[in-house]
Amino acid sequence: MRTEPSVIERMPRAAAAPDAPARRGARERVVVALARPGVRLALLAALAAASVAVFVFVGIEGSWAFAVPFRLRKVAAMLLVAVAIGVSTVLFQTITGNRILSPAIMGFDALYVLIQTVVVFAFGAGALATTDPNLMWLVEVGAMVVFSGLLFRWVFARSARSVHLLVLVGIVFGVLFRSVSSLMQRMLDPAAFAVLQDSFFASFTGVDETLLGISTVAVVAVTAIAVPLVRRLDVLLLGESHAIGLGVDHRRTVTLVLVLVAVLVSVSTALVGPVAFFGLLVANLAYLVVGSFRHAATLPAAVLLGVICLVGGQFLLEQLGLGTALSVVIEFVGGIVFILMLVRKGVR
């Protein structure tokens, strides 16, 4: 498959011009290989593996027996978050046909915050600490799946077969959920509010490790459902009419994808809290880097880029002595990307 000439492709060509023909042949072969999505994915995978390796093994001063498993747990959480956010954002952008949207816009994270607020409001801060976190999580996932399902049916039942309307409704619901949460939070006593607020801040290191097991199960299950869908997802990129014309059951596929997105967003929000722009960042980097529209390429690329950003970024920041700042940096960069995309869209 050919892709647009990237920077990688153009630079060696210009530099290779005065070289001997044999050497130029070798370089051209490298250039051609680099243009293939499979090769680019392999490079991303190598980079991701390297990030994980340095994060786990570099700079251990005390006991390896303690440090390695400790760091592996952190890495496992970051891997889960990378899969959850990368896959959910790419899927969401495919069904909405829009590359500046992310599930956060549908009000998923706001619902998460609302559920937790309601629990603390109704039962006190102790409830959040004493309820089995797995049970809590399952309730949240259920709420999110029901929420997205209802929203979808409700909008579609009014024969407005427009995904944009769906997103607009999502934004309105998001504002509603946030407002209700904020009202309830204002009525809480300060101690309970402090406990609650603590769980809202995105933190890629202060992961809730009790949820690792059930999150892994959820992510593996979603992946198992999503993998056979990739070709149908490619067709969805053509838009609703073309997808139906080509025999895809558009409504059913979109509903299924929305459920998968709901589960994945639940995984990532439960583990690290709401993150606004990280998904947007890795999804758009993935489209750019992999040079193919096919989900068989863009989905893994988004996940691998997520791993590189999270694990590699965490490692670098820890070396700089800024271990807790990763979410700030990622949201900052992601926010800039978001603004750039909005501006570029406006120019077109």
Next chain:
Amino acid sequence: MITVASATKRYGRTAVVDDVALELGDVGVTAIIGANGAGKSTLLSLIGRLLPLDSGRIEIDGLDVGATKGDVLARLVAVLRQENHLTARLTVRDLVGFGRFPHGRGRIDAAGRAAIEEAIAYLDLEPLAERFLDELSGGQRQRAFIAMALAQDTRYLLLDEPLNSLDLRHAVEIMRLLRRLAAERGTRVVVVLHDLNFAAAHADRIIAMRDGRVIADGPPASVMRSEVLEAVYDLPIDVREIDGARVGLYFR
């Protein structure tokens, strides 16, 4: 054969397609004409199951479009609506390849690859096959989408205003191509057209719609008459015969 039986589609209280009964696909090229809002595009979307019917029934070769599985219909009928905005960057060959989706759930075998190349060649798109769609002109992009429908290899081809935003040369080329498809492959083409003279020049049968109903239906010679066209468009149209072909004059 496409059988439309008392098909009705409402938006609010307005029936956009009002109790239409038709048999389509008996001849090579059937053109549907009518003023804006006459229900032409909606009718085409109903046949192509892009919109659900409010009442009535549409069958294609005996298969109810509301109840038949999507991929079965996709091997029988290809439908193109004016919706060429894509978020993903695809090359022409990628796009045409999607036409094979109904035949192999996305896997493309040797026969599929041959069909893709044939469709690309049929529309003279070889020099553009590796180009991205957003680098093409409107006419080239239109041809790429028609090539996708061609690769789908269906008996029926439904096109919604394929001449929109095309210049005269490209419009003529597309219409000639549809004729060629009908003659060489036996494809039954149903096409919504704005320009009645294109319909008169290229269609075997013209269906004229107004307010959601069919008000005239027949070969060009019977529909291309001043009194019929005036009723269709609410505009006095002078029909002249030039070299045996009927031409509607409505420009002044």
